[in-house]
Amino acid sequence: GQQLNQSPQSMFIQEGEDVSMNCTSSSIFNTWLWYKQDPGEGPVLLIALYKAGELTSNGRLTAQFGITRKDSFLNISASIPSDVGIYFCAGPMTTDSWGKLQFGAGTQVVVTP
Amino acid sequence: NAGVTQTPKFQVLKTGQSMTLQCAQDMNHNSMYWYRQDPGMGLRLIYYSASEGTTDKGEVPNGYNVSRLNKREFSLRLESAAPSQTSVYFCASSFTGDNQPQHFGDGTRLSIL
Numbered sequence: 001g002q003q004l005n006q007s008p009q010s011m012f013i014q015e016g017e018d019v020s021m022n023c024t025s026s027s028i029f030n031t032w033l034w035y036k037q038d039p040g041e042g043p044v045l046l047i048a049l050y051k052a053g054e055l056t057s058n059g060r061l062t063a064q065f066g067i068t069r070k071d072s073f074l075n076i077s078a079s080i081p082s083d084v085g086i087y088f089c090a091g092p093m094t095t096d097s098w099g100k101l102q103f104g105a106g107t108q109v110v111v112t113p
Numbered sequence: 114n115a116g117v118t119q120t121p122k123f124q125v126l127k128t129g130q131s132m133t134l135q136c137a138q139d140m141n142h143n144s145m146y147w148y149r150q151d152p153g154m155g156l157r158l159i160y161y162s163a164s165e166g167t168t169d170k171g172e173v174p175n176g177y178n179v180s181r182l183n184k185r186e187f188s189l190r191l192e193s194a195a196p197s198q199t200s201v202y203f204c205a206s207s208f209t210g211d212n213q214p215q216h217f218g219d220g221t222r223l224s225i226l
């Protein structure tokens with residue numbers, strides 16, 4: 001199957017700083033999804049991207065679907081303590097498997113006051 | 114809104130014991146999924162059910178069986194638990210079709226001694 005490489009693995013940032021993380025694939029993706037997981041809970045969908053070049057925002061979060069369709073980026077602006085958690089990228093395993101998601105290993109974000 | 118409910122939340126088993134993890138959703142979703150989450154590896158799909166009456170293997174199905182009991186419920190069974198199955202298990206559900214987001218439960222934390 002396709003391999004998703006997510007980086008960085010972890011980030012320690014101060015409140016108010018911006019955060020950037022990315023995900024790359026060895027194969028083309030038709031959809032990129034970004035999830036956040038709070039401690040002790042399941043992942044929650046933040047942003048979904050469906051077209052190459054698409055730039056979508058959700059509050060302080062902005063995600064982009066790379067032009068090559070092999071990468072995606074998530075930015076968090078002006079971080080706050082509740083941004084703490086693990087952020088995952090995900091996409092369909094193959095072009096015809098809309099429901100079978102493959103996840104990156106996650107980026108752990110820690111925000112200090 | 115209950116969403117996706119998983120039971121139990123925690124369980125400790127001995128090697129060789131059997132166990133069924135329960136999952137129910139109240140969002141009238143057609144499709145349901147079981148994932149496992151291990152440190153540093155993101156979420157991996159075990160089995161999924163595109164619709165009531167159908168099930169199919171995901172990325173890591175060995176050692177597991179599933180039952181789609183009705184539209185609401187999708188259970189995961191470990192017939193003979195092994196230490197390698199120590200993990201956090203997540204159930205998710207979605208409407209069927211392209212670009213339908215998956216909604217996750219809060220997970221079952223399973224330890225096998």
